Amino acid sequence: MNEGSLTRLFSALADPTRRAILARLAEGEATVTELARPFGLRQPSISKHLRVLEEAGLIRQARDAQRRPRRLVVGGPLEEVDRWLHPFREQWERRFDALDSFLSRRSRTRPRKGETP
Amino acid sequence: MNEGSLTRLFSALADPTRRAILARLAEGEATVTELARPFGLRQPSISKHLRVLEEAGLIRQARDAQRRPRRLVVGGPLEEVDRWLHPFREQWERRFDALDSFLSRRSRTRPRKGETP
Numbered sequence: 001m002n003e004g005s006l007t008r009l010f011s012a013l014a015d016p017t018r019r020a021i022l023a024r025l026a027e028g029e030a031t032v033t034e035l036a037r038p039f040g041l042r043q044p045s046i047s048k049h050l051r052v053l054e055e056a057g058l059i060r061q062a063r064d065a066q067r068r069p070r071r072l073v074v075g076g077p078l079e080e081v082d083r084w085l086h087p088f089r090e091q092w093e094r095r096f097d098a099l100d101s102f103l104s105r106r107s108r109t110r111p112r113k114g115e116t117p
Numbered sequence: 118m119n120e121g122s123l124t125r126l127f128s129a130l131a132d133p134t135r136r137a138i139l140a141r142l143a144e145g146e147a148t149v150t151e152l153a154r155p156f157g158l159r160q161p162s163i164s165k166h167l168r169v170l171e172e173a174g175l176i177r178q179a180r181d182a183q184r185r186p187r188r189l190v191v192g193g194p195l196e197e198v199d200r201w202l203h204p205f206r207e208q209w210e211r212r213f214d215a216l217d218s219f220l221s222r223r224s225r226t227r228p229r230k231g232e233t234p
Contacts, residue, residue, distance in 0.1 A: 014127035
């Protein structure tokens with residue numbers, strides 16, 4: 001994924017309504033009407049959000065010409081976000097490992113009250 | 118993390134220069150001058166990017182009054198992105214599991230050439 005696509009993706013995620021739409025679609029496909037209802041949005045504004053999500057590759061239209069439901073693209077761009085997080089995740093995991101080994105060293109050298117060392 | 122913070126965070130990540138700054142800081146702290154150099158940016162524009170990253174909680178100033186280096190906040194907001202990805206990650210992992218079991222079923226029922234079933 002190039003930098004432009006990653007920028008488009010993060011921009012698409014930088015909106016609470018769009019994130020809520022994605023969360024709804026993670027549970028299963030939904031029509032525009034079904035998606036608009038919980039947000040109290042009119043069709044043009046929900047359509048605009050859907051277009052942004054579609055252009056970022058996050059959702060697509062399912063093959064049902066009548067209802068035209070939207071569905072989440074499983075994996076795809078969100079796997080890219082996951083991959084992008086990788087070097088940062090390594091850092092916080094290293095921090096947890098360091099804490100773990102500190103605590104286990106501490107419990108070996110300082111037996112709890114009533115315990116024989 | 119509330120929706121407002123998550124929106125601020127994704128907006129901060131929706132810029133290739135800011136993502137590159139984070140990647141640089143993942144390797145260790147750096148001063149504004151050191152950060153500006155590889156991007157050929159002037160101080161005001163790098164400072165603006167740093168302010169956006171700071172407001173999103175992604176970086177902070179290290180305790181060195183002279184050099185004022187910036188450092189990555191380990192974990193914090195990026196762990197929130199990781200947590201936000203969780204329900205979506207479950208979906209793509211389910212898909213991989215389904216593919217795995219399909220392939221192992223297939224290799225059990227269709228022995229390779231020359232193999233006795």
